[in-house]
Amino acid sequence: MESSTLIKKIHMNCPLCDKTHEVEERKRFATITLKGDKVTYEERFYFCANADDEENEFETGSMTNENLLNARNVYRVKHGLLTSDEIVAIRES
Numbered sequence: 001m002e003s004s005t006l007i008k009k010i011h012m013n014c015p016l017c018d019k020t021h022e023v024e025e026r027k028r029f030a031t032i033t034l035k036g037d038k039v040t041y042e043e044r045f046y047f048c049a050n051a052d053d054e055e056n057e058f059e060t061g062s063m064t065n066e067n068l069l070n071a072r073n074v075y076r077v078k079h080g081l082l083t084s085d086e087i088v089a090i091r092e093s
């Protein structure tokens, strides 16, 4: 398994094993190709310990959106375009 970090455990209805149990919310670095450019970004996902090794991860819709947003931010930074977060940071410093 790739290295990932545990963020927290959430008691929820797990779509993978169809049971309500504690699912691990984890994060790791992933690579995506945006406009032909490879960027490494941080993504969050849920991990089910009950499911088999082949398919033990899933994302909610909002999580997927957030991950994509992260990837786009990394792309912007790489190409010298400021992210909205950074603009706030500059104003506050």
Ligand SMILES: [Zn+2]
Pocket (backbone or CB within 6 Å): 014, 015, 016, 017, 018, 019, 021, 048, 049, 050, 051
């Ligand atoms: Zn599960």
